[in-house]
Amino acid sequence: MPRDASDLLHGTLDVLVLKTLTWGPMHGYAIAEWIEERGDGELVIVDAALYKALHRLEDAGAIESEWGYSENNRRAKYYALTTRGRAQLRAEAATWRRYATAVGRILGST
């Protein structure tokens, strides 16, 4: 059953957004689509939560935004990773891997 990503641990969505943006500047819809595709439909994002994450990350300086034009030539707000965002992603991804390994080890130990 697909999971709402906001159910996941706090901060998960932020990491996912940062990871997504390593592929280049994207607007909000593209980010949502990208995460859903890569998550094989396991992760369904509530859009409002995604935008909250985007504004939160922008305020923290991890990403920056700029208005541009989408592939169908419509005005859209594009988000791009900043240097600080890259550093944050590296740190958080490492934490995540350690965390996931630990949880997996415990679950697999029966």
Add this chain to the structure above:
Amino acid sequence: MRIPRGVRRVFRLPTTRERLVRELDDEVRFHIETRVERLVARGMPRDDAYTEAMRRFGDVDELRSYCQTIEVTHMQRMELRERIGGLAQDLRYALRQIHKAPAFSAIAALTLALGIGATTSIFSVVSGVLLKPLPFREPDRIVQLLGQDAKGNLQGRYTDPTFDDVAAQSHSFSALAEYQFGVSTIQVGGEAYPLKTASVSRGYFDVFGLTPAAGRFFAPDEQVLNASPAAVISYDFWQRQFGGAKSAIGASLFRGSQRLIIVGVLPPHLEYPAGVDVLTPRETRPKSTSRTAYNWLAVARLAPGVSLPKAQVDLSTILKRLKATYGDYTWTSDGTVVPLRDRIVGPIKPMLLLILAASLVLLLIACANVANLLVARMASREGEIAVRLALGAGRGRLAQQLLAESSILALLGCVGGLAFTLLGVKLLLLLKPASIPRVDDIGIDWRVLTFAVAASAVMALVLGLVAAWRAVRGDLRSALANAQRTKGGGASYRLRGTLVVAQLAMTMVLLAGAAVLGRSFLHLMSVQPGFNTRGVVFATALLPQSTDDSTRTARRGQYLQGALAQLGALPGVTAAGAADGELLNGGSSTGSFLVLDNAAVKIRMDDLERLFQDKTRTGTAEYWLATPGYFKAMGIPVVRGRMLDDRDRAGAPHAAVVSASLAQKQWPGQDPIGKVIEFGNMDGDLTPITIVGVVADVRDRSLSAEPFPAVYASYAQRPGNSSSLTFAIATTAPASTIASARRLLHDLRPDIPVHLQRVEDVVASSVSYQRFLLLLVGVFGLVSLLLAALGVYSVIAYLVAQRTPELGIRVALGARSLDVVRLVVAQGLTLVITGAVVGTAGAVFATRLLKTMVYETSTTDPVGFAVVIALLCVIAVIASWIPARRAAQIDPMDALRAG
């Protein structure tokens, strides 16, 4: 284009809520429409696709408010950062300004440092003496009990029965104790020391909340009549004498022939009375039954929950009841309770506050001086300020900028001032103001630091505001126009003139105060005290207190005769005598005597109290014991009858001489010679005394106090039980006499410590209080005079620079240089006279505060005021003479061209 938010703010671009909401809505709309299109492309009907997109988006309103919160906090953060950035910028700019004008900055900071240093030094004394709590536990609860006689005079001392009644009947105190203190010769380890000792009753240590640092305090069996004597010593004495060794407990001290066993040590720095080294239990000696033997001080600790007024009412009620019961047998009819600290520092408080006020005036003068310099500097910066205003700098921002500059000056002043304070406190303590209690508590602590910082902050604020007011007041256009030509204008002169007048007025107040104190001091020093104030050496010996009365007379007589014979034979010594008290240093004790019908009357101790009820047959006088040589050495002449002489030896009928004022008071219009008095309550010897002569009056208490009536009995006949003996040695070579007398007296009795000093030093230290006050107010007055002179100079110099073209025209039209000088000096004099008029009004008011501190001098002494005004005028003429000379040498052509 992406615009960073900071930039948006700088250019005042809209960062409103509407923009935020609009952008967010655009973003959300794009998202939803894109999703709808994707869904439609997959074959969903448009309406369903829209519903699905909305569902998947979630709560838009919540998102909106979430983003707004982020935005608001972001803005707040930015604003704070900008403000701090602005402040840093201001400080950098201010430092640059100060660097650009090093002379101005140095003088301004130094002047402030001087003012702050002087004020803080004095404040450190005030803080240590008046503000710091006493070091005991809950010191505010410790009180001193005072009595009050029928006339309302406060009595510091209690009698044994009165104290016991108060202790039994009061409900306001958790502990109370009576005590007395004095100096005794204590022998320890074979050496004799004069030590401060106190006799304290049960409850004493509870009153002060003390616990022993070593050993214990007195046990109940040591606090009974004739118990084996125990002693508690001070921590300081323990360290000094025993090196803090535990073995001190159980060691012996000797007071005369009495052996004291040390049982405990007081905690460090917690001795009371100040400097006491040995405490003994009061209860080992019998209590007096007399309600007029005022020998004991009384302290108490307020019981929990009892307020001071409540305790006062309690004590007053008890004492009034005792008065009603005992009538004339007691002289105490009322009483009160005062905090111990007030009792200790009360006498010095007015003087310290006065000096603090004087130093604050000095600080104000220093501040006015710097303000004056600042206004001059602002005038020269008028162009710069105008340009900044024209470029759109806000006036508030400009004020903040100037405040930053004055803050840096004040900070420098504060640091310098604290350095001056370190020095100043040392100097103050060097002056050895003997009459100041708690001198050990004086130092630089957090109170002093707070004071210095607060004073500096006020200076910064005042100066900043003056500068800002001066800077933003003007008309921008005219300032811009004028900036290139003249530096400053008439308004600047008026402001600076006002500041200088204020300075002069305050200087006048300080100097008038100094003049009044100076005249008073001169009067005091020219007082004829009735004894030789030159060429006399005092040698005060601390006699051992022996309990054996039978041999005391003989032993004391032997010591006295031996010492006097040898002292009299020293080279240069013209006369030598002795008395039981030291002039100007406590003198002798005062008591009541009885007038008897003749020398044959026999009196018993028990009769005394009854006989004293007959007021027509009693009198009050100081009771002195003296040898015949004493009067010769001190130069006290006999005015009637005969002097005490060798006839008045032990065994002969007791004789005395009385002072002229006693003869006048007790027997007006009669011959006092041959009168018989009974003064046995002073020394326990009930033998009647016949008056054989009258001697001149002596100011023995202080130079300023009227002579007190005195009776001088013969030392040879009544050696008494006084604890000290003062040799008065008239000599033509004081220095060598001191040296040889010290050696001689030590060789005679090594166990008797002797303190030697010249009468000049005794007189000088008796007026140390007055000298201290005069010196400080005088120094403050002179420093402020210097500052005021600088103020006058700078304003007049500025004025001359302003009027150079005009003066040039005058010279060109034939004015002689003397005319120009007169013109300029007149300007300076105008300032001074205005200042003097204002200052005189202030001084008349301010010097009234000196009323209780001056001796036979009017606080509005016209001569003093006239001298001060004359001094101010002379200084003003000198200060304006220098720029006036420059003005007189103006070359008219240069001046006109410059204009």
